[in-house]
Amino acid sequence: MTRTALSGWGRTSTSYADVVSPNNESDIATTLATSPGVIARGLGRSYGDAALLSGGVVLSNRDLNGIGPIDADGVVTVGAGVSIDELLAQSIPRGWFVPVTTGTRQVTMGGAVAADVHGKNHHVDGSIALHVLSMRLVTPTGPVTVSPEVDAELFWATFGAMGLTGVLTSVTLRLIAIETDRVLVDTDRLANLDAVMSAMALGDNAYRYSVAWVDCMSRGKHMGRAILTRGVHATKSDLESSSLSSPKDAKLVVPFDAPSGLLNPLSVRVFNEVWFRSAPRHEEREPQTLSTFFHPLDGVRDWNRLYGRRGFVQYQFCVPDRSSETVVAAVDLLSSSKVASFLAVLKRFGPANRGPLSFPLEGWTLALDLPVGSSKLSAILDRLDELVLEGAGRVYLAKDARLSPEKFAAMYPRRGEFLAVKERIDPEHRMSSDLARRLDLVGR
Ligand SMILES: Cc1cc2nc3c(=O)[nH]c(=O)nc-3n(C[C@H](O)[C@H](O)[C@H](O)COP(=O)(O)OP(=O)(O)OC[C@H]3O[C@@H](n4cnc5c(N)ncnc54)[C@H](O)[C@@H]3O)c2cc1C
Incomplete structure (x- = not known):
């Protein structure tokens, strides 16, 4: 130890x-x-x-490794410490892709299940929970195999539980078949938030993957201008020549902490502007590698050091469709506050699943990256919490470091159901974390 x-x-x-x-x-x-x-x-x-x-x-969990054979239906059992990166290195050359991938491949299967992660395809495929067939979980009362058929209550409670139902040792999931390592991407540069939200609400269902990068620093008629990228896996017949190569390692590394304050409102505004202008106004069916489309940030290792020693907050929330105004109010709050905010990520969510602490619910999700430093930041985050609560939404625990137990309980009304399951498998309240202590999730 x-x-x-x-x-x-x-x-x-x-x-x-x-x-x-x-x-x-x-x-x-x-x-x-x-x-x-x-x-x-x-x-x-x-x-x-x-x-x-x-x-x-x-x-x-990193020594809980090992990737089993992938069967003809794409079913594979992997150690909970295997990363998406390691799994893809094996699976892509065989024509299989993970059914849900996060914005980085450096996430383990245990972490992915614990957070019930979603990708750019939640509106079509749901979160990782819908693709897991069974899991091995060591609880304080003993090791168990759980599935939708065997102890379904514990199976579902584990998705979104952030590790509080025990230690996962392996996960059996179904991969999706791919013919090539390319995605055919349509890109649209949209003048403001209304335009991008309308385009997504009307058109996302025609694509398996969709994400919009929203500029939260532009104002007036350009408030929330965005670049919308949507895609589908390319088949062999879509391309002149095709391959199935695994993703490459990061080429760039951030070797030390950048000075705090490097990312200030001015530098971020310039970055957002350059980035916005560099995207095509409209482009169709551009073949992109899987890495370029799904994991652009993995090209730079330790990029979180760019935010300096003080670090940064990622604030991600979701709201149901009837509260789409909450997304507008959040972007308005950010753009009028003059707090530096990198391009925010906007996605559509499909229906929620049965997990009592699972994050996604049908509607919109917005993720904001905010460097620590501005004296206004804390008040802005509190105001965002209020907006999310008024919109009947919730904050994503995988990104959270500051929510209060009262707000958490209001955002996750099935908390009691979760605690009842935890009490059953952890009567001595051994599973704990700083998050669990902060949010009053250790036990009754
Ligand atoms: C650049 C970036 C992009 C991201 N993009 C997305 C995204 O697109 N969608 C999304 O949903 N999330 C996204 N995330 C969040 C990320 O997917 C989750 O935080 C995930 O849980 C991290 O996995 P990890 O292996 O690093 O786990 P850790 O961060 O180390 O742990 C996360 C949680 O998993 C639990 N856990 C880990 N291993 C086990 C285990 N074996 N058994 C039980 N519990 C376990 C831990 O207790 C903890 O509660 C992103 C994060 C980054 C940094």
């Missing part, structure tokens, strides 16, 4: 914990039985305090 300082990806939360890296269920069960507080950790890509436990034991 090594006492180590750990942080989330946003680097706003740091705490010390004893880190262990077991590679089998029996060692995990012993750790759970002998430690008063334990939480699993993957690659630390959650932004806040979900994979931290001050003074407790943090169980790295």
